[in-house]
Each structure stands twice: as structure tokens, then as C-alpha cells.
Amino acid sequence: MTAWHRHEGELRAWVRGRMGNAPDTEDMVQELFLKALRQDKKFCEISNARAWLFEVARNALADRLRLKKEQVELPDDLVSEANELAAVDSLAVCLPRALAELSEEDREVITLCDLEGLNQEDYARIKGISLPGAKSRVQRARKRLREHLTQACQVRFDEAGKVCCFVPRAPQA
Secondary structure, eight states, rough: HHHHHHHHHHHHHHHHHHHHHHHHHHHHHHHHHHHHHHHTTHHHSSSHHHHHHHHHHHHHHHHHHHHHHHHHOTTTTOOOOTTOHHHHHHHGGGGGHHHSSSSHHHHHIIIIISSSSOOOOHHHHHHOOHHHHHHHHHHHHHHHHHHHHHHHTTOEETSEEEEEEEEOOOOOO
């Protein structure tokens, strides 16, 4: 008890500086006191009780911080959307029909560059047009597809410009 009383104030101040609040500090100091008591006679045989107390305090603090890091408090009103697809992902069901309703040139450039991954430089070479011409063609086709999807599938956007909802269309028979 003599060693504990001699170092308790300094230990409490050190823990408070790292814990940030009084209740957590008191809990930690109590845990440290119990650990010292559990040592029974071994604690009396420790040559440097102060060093032992601070080492145990550092380890206990590290354990507590590690546990706190792994546990994140979530708000009570958090809604689980794990099974819901983002609206833009489910909009893909409208794509085949909308794509089929575009001009052949628009359908081809979107299919090759956006769906099949052909880069615009290769598309320009295949079509015998300049790279700026290919880029313009891709951009115009994307714009027309967006406009067509917006109208045909009644796509609406949120304040951030992201797809929020739409009305799916059945595929053509």
C-alpha cells in the first residue's frame, strides 16, 4: 500500500492526460490498483514499483484504446440499406432497351467504348476519324443516352446530381 500511495497521484495525472475524462480515468486507476493487489506479495518484491505501475498502465491504456478503436458507435436512427442496390446500379435494367432505341452510330460508340472498354484512340483509328472527333462522338452519344434514359425511364436526380429514382421499363418483346 505504501508504494501505491506514493505513486497514485502521479499515475492518476498521467492516466487523466491520456484518457481525457474523469470517469474513464477513475476506472483505469481502479483497474491498476486491482492489478497491483492481485500481485499480492510479489508487488512488495518489485524493485521499482513506480516503473511497474506505469508499464501496466501503458499496457492497459493500449488495450483500452485498441478496443475503443474496434468499436464504433453508430447512431440509433441508422437505417440498414445492405440489401438495396443504389438506384444508378438498378437503372441498368433500362439500359438495353434505351440503347436499342438510339441511332446506330450512338449505339455503336457506346457499346464499343463504354460497354466493351475500347479506348477512344482505338475507336478513332477503327472509324478513320481524328481523336478529337472520336471524343466528341462519344460525348454526344453519352448525352443522348442520358437524355433518352431520363425521359424513357423517368429518371430523377437528387440535389447532388445522382440518380435517386426511376420507373423501370420492360424489355421489348
